[in-house]
Amino acid sequence: MAIDITWIRDDAELASYCAEWQRLPFVALDTEFMRVDTFYPKAGLIQVGDGKRAYLIDPLLIGDWAPFAALLENSAVLKVLHACSEDLEVFLRLTGALPQPLLDTQLAAGYLGIGYSMGYSRLVQSVLGIDLPKDETRSDWLQRPLTEMQVRYAAEDAQHLAELYAALAPRLVEPKLSWILEDGAELIANLRREVVPEELYREAKLAWKLSRAQLAVLRELCAWREIEARLRDMPRNRILREHSLWPLARFQPDNLVALARIDDMHPRTVRQDGNTLLKLIREAAETPPADWPEAIPEPLPPEASGLLKTLRAVGQAEAERLGMAPELMLRKKHLEALLKTGFPNGPYQLPDALKGWRRELMGQALLDTLAASNQ
Incomplete structure (x- = not known):
């Protein structure tokens, strides 16, 4: 099926479409960029999908990103992306803004028990039954004109991402929806935190x-x-x-x-x-x-690995109960930080890094597990 593609090649067009997108409940966003020999990603294309058509924004021709930045920061419009950490860097570099609220479909798949860390093509195949064209991500997105294959690939990404969200949305019920958005907000907060x-x-x-x-x-x-x-x-x-x-x-x-x-x-x-x-x-x-800087604490000794495994089981049990990917539950670095507060004999306290729904849902169970292990 041919995809309806709209090109956006100047500031006036971008401002006009951004005004339309501001009225939508959600937009699907994607980027194509180059980052082989550079510290910062160089944007080659920005894609927007609204479920009806794919919009391709040529960043090489846009001078005023303010309308797009306003869209990214409009809390009434949900921004849908997939495995988006590098896309976020592109947006921040181009516009100075980051998308919020943010829903990552790769995360959503994990929360719904479809699969953990699934690539975009596999998820589209799994949920929509659509086979995407061969990967064009390694091609040169800064060349002009883009090839027909590149344009098709980029447009399909935006179109199917919107369809993917529409298919997943009925299953994204509370509390999972709030948890996914909380993870998205944390991703944004981490990017905003300046690296010293x-x-x-x-x-x-x-x-x-x-x-x-x-x-x-x-x-x-x-x-x-x-x-x-x-x-x-x-x-x-x-x-x-x-x-x-x-x-x-x-x-x-x-x-x-x-x-x-x-x-x-x-x-x-x-x-x-x-x-x-x-x-x-x-x-x-x-x-x-x-x-001189303070000494850096040693990593946990090998004898802590059994306890780490016991703590991980707390997360796995919750994942099973909730029908979620176990990898989403408790991060290894948070469990290690918890053990470092009192290994080997306690008392332990929950690290600041373990926060939000994970702390509320599993924090006490982790402390109880450690208390039982010391008896």
């Missing part, structure tokens, strides 16, 4: 093995890498590879030969930024003890 470059060292692999003096060096390396990636609009690993961070902070090379011997150190990095890195390491190593 000086805090990134906490997430670095094996950071807990470093002394506080070495952490001072790691902190500067991670911050420098993040700031440079943004300034140069390049992927972080093109600036400095992830696996080089820890040995740099641990061994603190003081010349280019030693720097080149660091694990996973790319020769290009030594050539382009070697002297900068040596200076950064030298200066960070002189950080006075009063300014």
